[in-house]
Amino acid sequence: MRFEYNIESGNFTKAGDASSSFKKILKQLNVDPQIIKRIVVSMYEGEVNIVAHANGGKVICDVDTSRVQIKLVDVGPGIPDIEKAMQAGYSTASAKVREMGFGAGMGLQNIKNNADNLIISSKVGVGTTLEIIVNLPKAG
Amino acid sequence: MKLREIATILNAEVVCGHTKLEREVEAVFASDLMSDVLTIDSEKLLLLTGLVNIQTIRTSEMSDIKNIVLVRNKKATPDMIALAEENRIVIMQCSYSMYKTSGILFQNGLNPVY
Numbered sequence: 001m002r003f004e005y006n007i008e009s010g011n012f013t014k015a016g017d018a019s020s021s022f023k024k025i026l027k028q029l030n031v032d033p034q035i036i037k038r039i040v041v042s043m044y045e046g047e048v049n050i051v052a053h054a055n056g057g058k059v060i061c062d063v064d065t066s067r068v069q070i071k072l073v074d075v076g077p078g079i080p081d082i083e084k085a086m087q088a089g090y091s092t093a094s095a096k097v098r099e100m101g102f103g104a105g106m107g108l109q110n111i112k113n114n115a116d117n118l119i120i121s122s123k124v125g126v127g128t129t130l131e132i133i134v135n136l137p138k139a140g
Numbered sequence: 141m142k143l144r145e146i147a148t149i150l151n152a153e154v155v156c157g158h159t160k161l162e163r164e165v166e167a168v169f170a171s172d173l174m175s176d177v178l179t180i181d182s183e184k185l186l187l188l189t190g191l192v193n194i195q196t197i198r199t200s201e202m203s204d205i206k207n208i209v210l211v212r213n214k215k216a217t218p219d220m221i222a223l224a225e226e227n228r229i230v231i232m233q234c235s236y237s238m239y240k241t242s243g244i245l246f247q248n249g250l251n252p253v254y
Contacts, residue, residue, distance in 0.1 A: 013219070016198035023202070037204055041178050044202045048195075101174030101191045101199070110178055 003061040007050045007074070012100050015051040018059050019044040029063065031136065039068050039134045042114040045107040046072040046130050052097040053077065054127065067116075070132040078124040086112070086120075141165055141250055143207060143230055146186065149244055150234040152209060155216050157230030165207055169253045170242050174199040182253050188241055190214050197223040206230065211238045 003025060005018035023040045031039075043059065050057040054076030062069045079085045086108050093103025112118045117133040144161040147154055154161065169180050170188035177187060177199050187205050189196055190212040197220050200208060206229050210216060213235040216224070224231050234241060246252070 013194055015195065016202070019202060020198065033204070037181070037202070040202045044198070045175075045178060100193060100195045101172060101177075102195070104173055104175045106175040106179070110175065113179070 001063045005059045009056040038114040042111040050074045072130040075127045079122040152232040152234035155231040167251045
């Protein structure tokens with residue numbers, strides 16, 4: 001099953017709407033609550049990153065019986081140094097983002113901690129793509 | 141400790157979730173930084189925060205946090221209250237500082253997350 005969401009740049013009122021919608025779907029699919037939390041926390045961090053840093057983007061969520069894959073694709077400045085961006089505490093967030101309670105340089109690390117696999121690809125001046133994979137336990 | 145008791149000892153006003161005050165809280169986390177809140181994995185948690193915007197509630201929704209006390213005399217906005225009600229989140233408002241609020245709850249036996 002595939003679910004897609006568009007993410008607006010700079011709209012902090014709507015930041016989290018996609019993650020909230022997807023959380024409701026995962027609940028309906030009877031996914032374990034602890035796994036839902038890992039999925040939506042990492043998706044929400046990624047969603048906030050798009051709102052905060054990019055010129056907009058989309059989230060594509062694929063669910064099958066073995067895993068949930070979340071692909072966050074943005075159009076924006078890109079990340080010049082991914083290794084540096086992954087360091088706890090490193091942030092390029094604006095004052096506005098910090099006012100919203102984010103921008104402490106913890107987001108990517110938190111996504112990594114919640115995901116079974118995280119792949120980040122980025123091109124400066126073009127955009128960034130995050131692929132988050134969370135495995136689902138085998139039924140039965 | 142029940143939310144009802146917490147409201148009493150903090151002299152806090154319940155803004156939404158009046159019917160859920162029998163809910164039990166076992167631990168408290170205090171932060172204005174939502175990225176920090178998103179790292180917490182605890183059940184029966186109470187969040188103390190002075191951050192008043194819609195992302196406080198969104199973060200709580202994602203983290204399965206059902207109980208919030210706004211400190212420093214901060215007031216919940218109408219959009220925060222609406223989203224909290226939708227997610228069965230209780231919001232209380234108290235006039236004490238984060239430090240004082242934390243101290244009172246700690247003195248009354250509520251544990252930190254770490």
